[in-house]
Amino acid sequence: MQMICMEWERLLSLKRQGDTHKRLRKEQDETRLGFEVDYDRIIFSSAFRSLQDKTQVIPLSKTDFVHTRLTHSLEVSVVGRSLGRIAGKRILEKHPHLGEVHGYRFNDFGAIVAAAALSHDIGNPPFGHSGEKAIGEYFKTGEGKNYQKSLSEKEYQDIIDFEGNANGFKLLAASKEGVEGGLRLSYATLGAFMKYPKESLPKKPSAHISEKKFGFFQAEKLVFQEVAQELGLLRTREGNDISFSRHPLTYLVEAADDICYTIIDFEDGINLGLISEDYALEYLIKLVKDSINTKKYNALVYTEDRLSYLRALAINTLIKDAIEVFIANEYKILNGTFDVSLLDKSAYRAQIDDIITISIERIYNSKEVVDKEIAGYKIISDILDVYSSALVRKMDNRASNYDSLVLRTLPEYYRNTDVSLYEMLLNTCCYVASLSDGAAILLHKKIMGMEI
Numbered sequence: 001m002q003m004i005c006m007e008w009e010r011l012l013s014l015k016r017q018g019d020t021h022k023r024l025r026k027e028q029d030e031t032r033l034g035f036e037v038d039y040d041r042i043i044f045s046s047a048f049r050s051l052q053d054k055t056q057v058i059p060l061s062k063t064d065f066v067h068t069r070l071t072h073s074l075e076v077s078v079v080g081r082s083l084g085r086i087a088g089k090r091i092l093e094k095h096p097h098l099g100e101v102h103g104y105r106f107n108d109f110g111a112i113v114a115a116a117a118l119s120h121d122i123g124n125p126p127f128g129h130s131g132e133k134a135i136g137e138y139f140k141t142g143e144g145k146n147y148q149k150s151l152s153e154k155e156y157q158d159i160i161d162f163e164g165n166a167n168g169f170k171l172l173a174a175s176k177e178g179v180e181g182g183l184r185l186s187y188a189t190l191g192a193f194m195k196y197p198k199e200s201l202p203k204k205p206s207a208h209i210s211e212k213k214f215g216f217f218q219a220e221k222l223v224f225q226e227v228a229q230e231l232g233l234l235r236t237r238e239g240n241d242i243s244f245s246r247h248p249l250t251y252l253v254e255a256a257d258d259i260c261y262t263i264i265d266f267e268d269g270i271n272l273g274l275i276s277e278d279y280a281l282e283y284l285i286k287l288v289k290d291s292i293n294t295k296k297y298n299a300l301v302y303t304e305d306r307l308s309y310l311r312a313l314a315i316n317t318l319i320k321d322a323i324e325v326f327i328a329n330e331y332k333i334l335n336g337t338f339d340v341s342l343l344d345k346s347a348y349r350a351q352i353d354d355i356i357t358i359s360i361e362r363i364y365n366s367k368e369v370v371d372k373e374i375a376g377y378k379i380i381s382d383i384l385d386v387y388s389s390a391l392v393r394k395m396d397n398r399a400s401n402y403d404s405l406v407l408r409t410l411p412e413y414y415r416n417t418d419v420s421l422y423e424m425l426l427n428t429c430c431y432v433a434s435l436s437d438g439a440a441i442l443l444h445k446k447i448m449g450m451e452i
Contacts, residue, residue, distance in 0.1 A: 005334040008091065008098055010232035011247060012108065012188050017173065017181030017223070026103030035111035038189040039077075042119045045183060047171045048073075051121065053436035055128040057265050057363060066268040069121050072260060077118035079315060080256035084113030086323050087252060094330070109249065115185070116192035116253045123168030125433035126440045127376030128369075134380040135162040135429050143385055147392075147425060155422040157200040158217045159429060165195050166217045167433050173223050176413065191231045191247035195254060197224075198236075198243035208236075208339040210246045219426055234336045245336030255322040255342040262343075263314050266355050267307060269363040277303050283358065284310040287351040288317055321346050379444045380432060386447050388428050391417055395424065406447060 014023035014034045028034055042048055051070035067075075088109025091098070098104045125131030138144045140160040148156050158166070173182045173190055196215035205211060216224040221242060233244040266283070269275040281303075285292065291313060300306045322342045329345070332338035343352060363369065387410065390403035395417040399407075407415050414431045417424060435443065444450075 003335040003337070004234060005331070006232050006234060006245065006248065006336075008095060008104075009102060010230070011191065011249070012098075012102075012104055012112070013186065013191075013230055015187045015230055016184045017175075017226075018184065023186075024103070025108070028103075033108070033111060034186050035108055035115060035189060038115040038183075038185045039111065039118060041183045041185065042115060042122070042172075045122075045171075047122050047434065048119070050434060050436045050439075051124075053438045054121075054124065054126055055131075055437055057128065057261075057268055057369065066272060067264060069124060072264070073118055073121050075264060076120060076253075076256045076260045077114045079259055079319065080117030080253055081110045081114035082319055083110075083252040083256055083322060083326075084249065085110035086319070087113075087249075087326055090323070090327050091330070094327075112186075112188050112192050113249050113252045113256070115189045116249065117256045119168060119172060119193055120195070120253060120257055121164065121168070123166065123171055123433060124164035125162075125167075125380070126435050126437040127373060127380070129164075130373035130376050131380060131433070132162050132164055134377040135384065135432060136160045137377070138381045138384045139425075142381055144388060144425075147388075147421065150421050151425075152218075152422070154199060154201050154218050155426075157203070158219075158422075159425060161200055161203070161214070162429055162433070163196075163200070163213055163215070164433070165213060165215050166200075166220075167430055169194065169216050169224065170220055170430060173227070174220050175223075187227050187230045188247075188249075190227050191233065192249040192253055194224075194227075194247060195250055197228060197233060197246060199241065202241060205237075206339075209341055209344075210250075210339075211243065217426060219423060236336060246333075248330070248333045251326060251333060251338070251342050252322070255318075255326075258341060258343045259315055259318045259322070262352055262355055262359075263311055263318075265363060266359050267311055269359060270307065272363075272368075274362045274366055275358060277307075279358075281306060281310065283351075283355050284314055286354070287348055288313040291317055318343070318346070318348065318352075321348060376437075376440075379440050382444055382448060383432055383435075383440065384428065387414075387431070388425055391415075391424055391428060392421070395421070409443070409446070 014025060023034060051073055052068055054069040056067040056069050056072045085106050088106035092106055125135060171182065172185055172193065175181055194215045196210055196213045198211055198214050199216060200214040228244045231247060233247060236245055237243040266280065270277055270280045288310060297306065297309060300309060325342045325345045329338050346352060386406055390399065390406045393399045393403050394407065414427050
């Protein structure tokens with residue numbers, strides 16, 4: 001029996017929120033392609049700029065060696081562009097009508113994946129992934145738990161499971177007064193960005209990788225559904241629980257991120273002395289043993305140059321491998337039944353697992369990381385407590401003079417209490433998430449009276 005599949009013609013939609021006419025690829029200005037405009041809009045956004053002072057792995061690190069969210073995102077976009085272009089060339093060979101009839105080029109795929117990859121961490125809070133957990137914990141076990149009875153089940157789940165991916169979608173696509181459609185990206189790029197195309201409940205109802213987390217808040221449900229329907233994503237659940245299959249190019253965005261954090265977090269660990277150089281080089285050589293030029297490698301005198309060579313070779317090896325998995329499973333991806341990441345099917349899965357295992361042991365669980373994640377928890381919890389309490393009291397017309405003073409430190413948009421309690425609390429979470437590590441520390445000192 002033939003399964004229903006997504007169609008590339010719809011998946012590559014150039015439509016933007018608010019459009020009243022169809023955007024055709026063959027009518028695009030080749031010097032200012034719509035998908036490339038997406039990249040430009042993201043890179044010039046204030047949310048993207050804040051990534052320069054947000055933790056990637058090592059929180060608040062004072063060394064120049066390690067990556068921030070910004071440098072990580074730029075690297076992921078470069079890898080994503082390569083993945084998209086190579087995959088696009090192969091897809092156009094399999095489906096020539098995409099080019100001959102509709103005018104699509106292989107660079108279009110690269111531009112979409114690059115833009116989505118550039119923004120993949122744009123919604124992440126300060127202090128790494130512990131920042132997401134800290135926001136959720138405040139409302140799950142802290143003072144914020146008192147708001148549960150006033151929220152719907154899904155609204156409360158949005159907040160206690162605060163998700164950087166959903167916040168990223170909000171930043172990219174949500175309208176606010178005077179700014180319709182957020183950054184007004186093409187629906188193809190928004191689709192490729194949506195790693196987990198479902199709402200916060202039900203939580204992990206299946207083993208499918210697209211349902212591991214959630215990708216939009218209740219506040220953006222209608223926008224999300226509009227994008228999914230325009231792209232022809234497949235509904236994966238009937239009834240009131242919204243869930244769709246992934247956009248196929250999301251797998252390439254995910255692969256770009258997986259490749260970069262696997263190899264480059266490992267490199268950061270070496271540069272920080274958390275992993276011995278000899279040990280690390282041995283692990284990387286295992287990954288690239290089929291393609292390494294031994295003569296060239298042995299001619300490199302310095303460890304830094306050897307590491308750089310192995311890193312480039314490892315990334316290139318994993319790009320080629322991910323493409324083969326993607327093309328071999330294109331039909332499953334288009335009908336929504338491919339349920340793991342591309343790297344999970346990698347021919348180098350064993351070597352990748354070895355690198356990730358040592359990274360967890362030596363980097364992610366290192367004393368420096370753990371100590372500063374603890375500090376991040378306290379900082380985020382305190383900021384959320386002060387602002388959410390002040391906003392709720394203002395909403396109830398019982399704000400104190402201190403509340404009024406504190407709220408003057410919030411950007412005007414986040415002071416609005418003429419909304420539902422859910423929207424107000426969610427906006428407060430999103431404000432905290434927008435802070436860079438340094439800004440969060442400085443704000444915490446001010447509101448705690450530690451700096452005047």
